[in-house]
Amino acid sequence: MTGKEYQAELRNNRIRNEDTETINRSVRDIIQQVRERGDEALVAYTAKFDHVQLTNLTVSIEEIEEAREIVGESFIQAIQSAIKNIKGFHEEQREKTWLTNPSDGVMLGQKVTPLESVGIYVPGGKAAYPSTVLMNTIPAKIAGVKQIAITTPVQEDGKVNPYVLTAAAEVGVETIYKVGGAQAVAALAYGTETVGKVVKIVGPGNAYVACAKKWVFGDVAIDMIAGPSEICIVADESANPKYAAADLLSQAEHDELASAICITTSDLFAEALQLEIQQQMESAERKAIIEQSIANQGRIVVTESLAEAYELVNELAPEHLQLMVENPMEKLSNIKNAGAIFLGNHSPEALGDYLAGPNHTLPTSGTSTFSSPLGVYDFVKKTSIIHYSAAALNEVADDIITIANAEGLYAHANSIAIRKEN
Amino acid sequence: MTGKEYQAELRNNRIRNEDTETINRSVRDIIQQVRERGDEALVAYTAKFDHVQLTNLTVSIEEIEEAREIVGESFIQAIQSAIKNIKGFHEEQREKTWLTNPSDGVMLGQKVTPLESVGIYVPGGKAAYPSTVLMNTIPAKIAGVKQIAITTPVQEDGKVNPYVLTAAAEVGVETIYKVGGAQAVAALAYGTETVGKVVKIVGPGNAYVACAKKWVFGDVAIDMIAGPSEICIVADESANPKYAAADLLSQAEHDELASAICITTSDLFAEALQLEIQQQMESAERKAIIEQSIANQGRIVVTESLAEAYELVNELAPEHLQLMVENPMEKLSNIKNAGAIFLGNHSPEALGDYLAGPNHTLPTSGTSTFSSPLGVYDFVKKTSIIHYSAAALNEVADDIITIANAEGLYAHANSIAIRKEN
Numbered sequence: 001m002t003g004k005e006y007q008a009e010l011r012n013n014r015i016r017n018e019d020t021e022t023i024n025r026s027v028r029d030i031i032q033q034v035r036e037r038g039d040e041a042l043v044a045y046t047a048k049f050d051h052v053q054l055t056n057l058t059v060s061i062e063e064i065e066e067a068r069e070i071v072g073e074s075f076i077q078a079i080q081s082a083i084k085n086i087k088g089f090h091e092e093q094r095e096k097t098w099l100t101n102p103s104d105g106v107m108l109g110q111k112v113t114p115l116e117s118v119g120i121y122v123p124g125g126k127a128a129y130p131s132t133v134l135m136n137t138i139p140a141k142i143a144g145v146k147q148i149a150i151t152t153p154v155q156e157d158g159k160v161n162p163y164v165l166t167a168a169a170e171v172g173v174e175t176i177y178k179v180g181g182a183q184a185v186a187a188l189a190y191g192t193e194t195v196g197k198v199v200k201i202v203g204p205g206n207a208y209v210a211c212a213k214k215w216v217f218g219d220v221a222i223d224m225i226a227g228p229s230e231i232c233i234v235a236d237e238s239a240n241p242k243y244a245a246a247d248l249l250s251q252a253e254h255d256e257l258a259s260a261i262c263i264t265t266s267d268l269f270a271e272a273l274q275l276e277i278q279q280q281m282e283s284a285e286r287k288a289i290i291e292q293s294i295a296n297q298g299r300i301v302v303t304e305s306l307a308e309a310y311e312l313v314n315e316l317a318p319e320h321l322q323l324m325v326e327n328p329m330e331k332l333s334n335i336k337n338a339g340a341i342f343l344g345n346h347s348p349e350a351l352g353d354y355l356a357g358p359n360h361t362l363p364t365s366g367t368s369t370f371s372s373p374l375g376v377y378d379f380v381k382k383t384s385i386i387h388y389s390a391a392a393l394n395e396v397a398d399d400i401i402t403i404a405n406a407e408g409l410y411a412h413a414n415s416i417a418i419r420k421e422n
Numbered sequence: 423m424t425g426k427e428y429q430a431e432l433r434n435n436r437i438r439n440e441d442t443e444t445i446n447r448s449v450r451d452i453i454q455q456v457r458e459r460g461d462e463a464l465v466a467y468t469a470k471f472d473h474v475q476l477t478n479l480t481v482s483i484e485e486i487e488e489a490r491e492i493v494g495e496s497f498i499q500a501i502q503s504a505i506k507n508i509k510g511f512h513e514e515q516r517e518k519t520w521l522t523n524p525s526d527g528v529m530l531g532q533k534v535t536p537l538e539s540v541g542i543y544v545p546g547g548k549a550a551y552p553s554t555v556l557m558n559t560i561p562a563k564i565a566g567v568k569q570i571a572i573t574t575p576v577q578e579d580g581k582v583n584p585y586v587l588t589a590a591a592e593v594g595v596e597t598i599y600k601v602g603g604a605q606a607v608a609a610l611a612y613g614t615e616t617v618g619k620v621v622k623i624v625g626p627g628n629a630y631v632a633c634a635k636k637w638v639f640g641d642v643a644i645d646m647i648a649g650p651s652e653i654c655i656v657a658d659e660s661a662n663p664k665y666a667a668a669d670l671l672s673q674a675e676h677d678e679l680a681s682a683i684c685i686t687t688s689d690l691f692a693e694a695l696q697l698e699i700q701q702q703m704e705s706a707e708r709k710a711i712i713e714q715s716i717a718n719q720g721r722i723v724v725t726e727s728l729a730e731a732y733e734l735v736n737e738l739a740p741e742h743l744q745l746m747v748e749n750p751m752e753k754l755s756n757i758k759n760a761g762a763i764f765l766g767n768h769s770p771e772a773l774g775d776y777l778a779g780p781n782h783t784l785p786t787s788g789t790s791t792f793s794s795p796l797g798v799y800d801f802v803k804k805t806s807i808i809h810y811s812a813a814a815l816n817e818v819a820d821d822i823i824t825i826a827n828a829e830g831l832y833a834h835a836n837s838i839a840i841r842k843e844n
Contacts, residue, residue: 075828078821085818088524093532102510107751107765108779110515113758115792129829163828199792218636218647221792225640246837253833285832329529329809336535340806343529346815346841347808350834354825355818357530358806370537370621370643372804382794384762384780386769387751393768396507396777399500403776406497406585407551410707411675412772415668419768 003263003303003312010315027211031186038192045183052158057194059160059176064169067162075163079130079170082355086138089357093376094142105389112380114144115221117196119188120173121203122152122164124180130167131353135360135374136203137171143379148173149196151188153180181205182212189216202374204361223374227365228257231349232318232338234309235264235273239324240345245276247322247348252293253286259297261316263309270300310334317366320349339368394420425685425725425734432737449633453608460614467605474580479616481582481598486591489584497585501552501592504777508560511779515798516564527811534802536566537643539618541610542595543625544574544586546602551626552589553775557782557796558625559593565801570595571618573610575602603627604634611638624796626783645796649787650679653771654740654760656731657686657695661746662767667698669744669770674715675708681719683738685731692722732756739788742771761790816842 001009033041039057046054068076099109120136123129133150140148150173152160160178168176177195179187185205191197201213202223213222231251233244248260264270277294284290303309306325313321317337325331328343335341339362340352353360363371397420404413423431455463461479468476490498521531542558545551555572562570572595574582582600590598599617601609607627613619623635624645635644653673655666670682686692699716706712725731728747735743739759747753750765757763761784762774775782785793819842826835 071828074820074824078824081818081821082825085524089522089530092520092522098514100511100514102507102779106778108511110780110797111754111757111763116758127830131825131829214640217639218789221789243837243841246833246840250831250833250837253831280836284836290833332533332807335533335805336538338805340808341533343807343809344811346812347810348815348837348841350822350826350831350837351810351815351818352806352808353834354822356528356808356810357524358532358808362806363803367640367643368803368805370803373806375532375804377799381785381790381792382797383757383760383790384774384784384795385754385765386762386774386778386780387765388769388773388778390768393770393773396503396773398496399503400772400776402496402500403504403553404772406493407553408549409672409675409772411668411672411712412775414702414706415665415672415770415772418668419665419770 001299001301003301003308006299006301006312007315010312023207023211027182027208027215030182031212031215034183034186034192035190039194042179042183042187042192042195045181046154046179049181050153051156052154054154054158054178057177057179059165059178063159064165067165068169070162071166076166076170079134079167082131082134083138083170085355085357086134087142090139090142090359090376093139095377095380099385103392105392107385107387109385111383111385113383114146114380115199116145117147117198118145118379119198119201120148120150121184121201121205121209122150123205124152124154124161124164128161128163130163131360132203133164133167133173134171137173139359139374139376140379141171143376145379147196147198149175149177149188149198151177151179151184154178182208185209185212185216189220200379202378223361223378224363224367224371228259229254230259230319230364231261231322232313232316232320233262233322233324234306234313235262235266235269236306236325237266237269238326239264239269241269241272241276243345243348244273244324245280248277248298249280249284249290250348250350251320252290252298253284256289256292256296258293260294261299261301261318263301263303263312265303265306265309267302270302273300313338317368319362319364319368320352322347322349337369339363339373390419423721423723425723425730428721428723428734429737432734445629445633449604449630449637452604453634453637456605456608456614457612461616464601464605464609464614464617467603468576468601471603472575473578474576476576476580476600479599479601481587481600485581486587489587490591492584493588498588498592501556501589504553504556505560505592507777507779508556509564512561512564512798515561517799517802521807525814527814529807529809531807533805533807535805536568536802537621538567539569539620540567540801541620541623542570542572543606543623543627543631544572545627546574546576546583546586550583550585552585553782554625555586555589555595556593559595561781561796561798562801563593565798567801569618569620571597571599571610571620573599573601573606573617576600604630607631607634607638611642622801624800645783645800646785646789646793650681651676652681652741652786653683653744654735654738654742655684655744655746656728656735657684657688657691658728658747659688659691660748661686661691663691663694663698665767665770666695666746667702670699670720671702671706671712672770672772673742674712674720675706678711678714679719680715682716683721683723683740685723685725685734687725687728687731689724692724695722735760739790741784741786741790742774744769744771759791761785761795812841
């Protein structure tokens with residue numbers, strides 16, 4: 001399609017906050033039950049939804065050791081290599097407490113303090129996401145969070161996926177709960193006999209988990225409400241259609257709602273890409289999901305210029321953006337809205353998903369217009385510091401009194417006047 | 423009361439997310455109407471709730487000029503002095519885009535981009551809050567936000583409070599809507615004929631405004647759900663009871679739900695403070711509100727040590743904390759949870775509310791356990807940057823493939839393998 005057609009489509013579809021009355025009601029009920037009945041409710045919901053009768057809500061050391069043997073040495077090495085890169089990038093995000101001395105007798109500052117406790121939701125059951133463990137835990141650790149707990153639904157055999165467990169062990173998380181769904185979010189938000197209350201809940205999940213996070217928001221902090229995953233590739237003639245097709249498919253395999261979009265200035269590239277997608281799709285292991293995703297959300301958009309392509313990108317505000325164009329680094333200033341930008345032919349999204357270093361938890365569904373990747377900054381909070389001497393306060397006293405009186409807050413004015421008199 | 427008694431009280435009361443079914447239903451209806459009927463709904467709700475028939479939804483230049491004449495020169499000077507200090511502090515919060523080169527062929531980075539548009543809710547009607555205008559607008563301006571709009575309910579005469587208008591003019595905001603309540607939040611979130619859609623909504627408001635912000639959260643960003651205001655003063659023998667009493671009263675006058683709490687190690691100070699509060703309350707202009715706030719939420723807690731006092735502070739996680747103790751700067755490391763810390767006898771909360779420089783929009787109701795003051799960081803978002811050369815990708819290819827296969831995401835693995843072959 002053309003850039004204009006795609007823009008019209010974008011503008012028609014961009015309402016995210018749809019009504020979800022049924023899920024809402026169900027989640028409110030689950031939260032209420034967990035607050036009232038604690039562990040008992042967690043066991044009951046796990047029996048109901050995961051069809052497993054839990055006798056212990058936490059993972060034992062034996063289970064972790066067993067997991068390490070299942071996953072094998074090459075997986076452990078790969079995870080260690082990922083941890084090294086993810087740590088390296090997130091170390092750069094550390095923030096420091098600062099103080100300034102703007103005038104005589106005045107000290108102002110900003111104190112940076114790690115959150116006391118964080119709960120990380122890791123999806124499980126059929127699929128296993130060890131990378132979710134790394135991407136959520138490492139920034140929290142670097143921020144200095146002391147209490148980190150993971151919660152994840154069990155498999156049909158009552159165990160947690162061994163790849164998830166091994167990743168958790170490698171990053172040094174000791175508390176792992178065998179609970180999934182809205183009940184896990186409720187337990188982390190309000191605490192139960194076994195599950196410790198945390199001050200922030202992060203990590204992706206299904207519609208129930210997302211809804212539960214929205215409900216407990218305010219009582220605890222949450223990261224973001226994640227939607228289906230998206231990729232947008234901007235390609236010129238220099239792009240390799242084989243690579244681009246593989247990257248689009250890697251996005252499409254996430255789920256049927258995932259979006260794989262390519263915007264190109266080249267008709268030739270568009271044709272070659274279309275062919276490659278068809279070919280690669282044939283042999284893909286998750287073909288059924290990919291086909292549905294590509295058919296429903298897949299788009300190849302041909303624009304008249306790169307400028308038009310960047311305009312569409314900024315309107316789409318994609319989670320993942322690959323700039324497969326010449327001199328991609330120089331094009332950075334054109335991009336206002338994206339979760340992560342992958343530059344050139346050799347920086348595919350999968351590299352960032354697992355190992356490059358930056359976080360793979362990114363704002364979806366156009367929320368990169370206002371949200372950032374998960375980072376160390378999500379696991380600290382700031383406190384302002386104000387220190388005035390008597391003389392410094394005296395100098396500004398009249399101005400404060402004037403504004404306080406204008407707001408009709410006379411006791412505010414008085415708290416300054418009473419000091420001025422002395 | 424003693425520290426132990428206060429701790430027990432704190433633990434009993436600390437559930438914030440109460441059921442608000444009626445407000446919820448009403449707000450959902452308002453949002454729906456504004457999305458469907460646009461300006462027409464805004465005019466209708468303003469007639470219904472504010473009893474004013476609006477003919478124009480925006481403030482005119484003539485109205486701003488009229489306002490400046492009403493407020494007078496000393497107010498304008500005070501506002502300019504406040505702007506200077508608030509700008510100075512927030513300039514220190516600017517963040518820069520960075521790039522690193524962790525190994526050969528690898529460039530990683532974090533791009534900082536201002537939000538495109540922000541809507542600021544300023545409460546109005548009976549009370550006027552010009553300081554809200556400054557505290558919300560200035561960090562957005564410093565962040566580089568180009569489109570900033572203010573929305574505020576009109577007075578009975580159909581005009582916006584002149585102090586609010588003048589403050590808006592002084593910080594350079596040109597777009598001011600005469601709309602309040604949940605309808606204003608809905609208009610900013612989804613846009614109407616007159617009100618431009620924004621990507622983030624900030625600013626305090628009543629229960630309806632707070633509820634509306636919670637509903638539109640996800641479609642747009644919001645700052646935080648603010649609760650009633652709080653002060654906690656930690657005092658030793660060096661504290662001046664007259665000052666402390668004035669500061670507690672300045673907090674109590676906000677509204678009947680405001681909390682004014684003093685924790686002290688000195689029985690003598692506690693007695694002197696009690697007397698001062700009684701005396702100063704007698705002559706307070708907002709006596710009725712102050713009396714109710716002090717009676718219901720006011721507390722004087724006597725602890726056995728400063729260490730016990732700091733422990734209580736961290737559990738309370740107060741919005742405003744005054745450390746009226748000897749060598750207060752040295753006590754900073756004891757404080758983990760607070761919105762802002764005011765040090766010594768000459769740094770009253772009112773100083774920070776208006777003029778010291780740091781933001782007065784602070785996390786309330788114990789949310790300073792996980793939230794920060796409003797700042798420049800709330801008006802930018804970050805984008806990760808990833809650039810690998812072919813050789814650099816080749817080196818990590820096997821590790822990526824291993825993890826992708828463990829997650830069952832074979833097209834992810836393929837997007838790496840396909841590059842490795844070449």
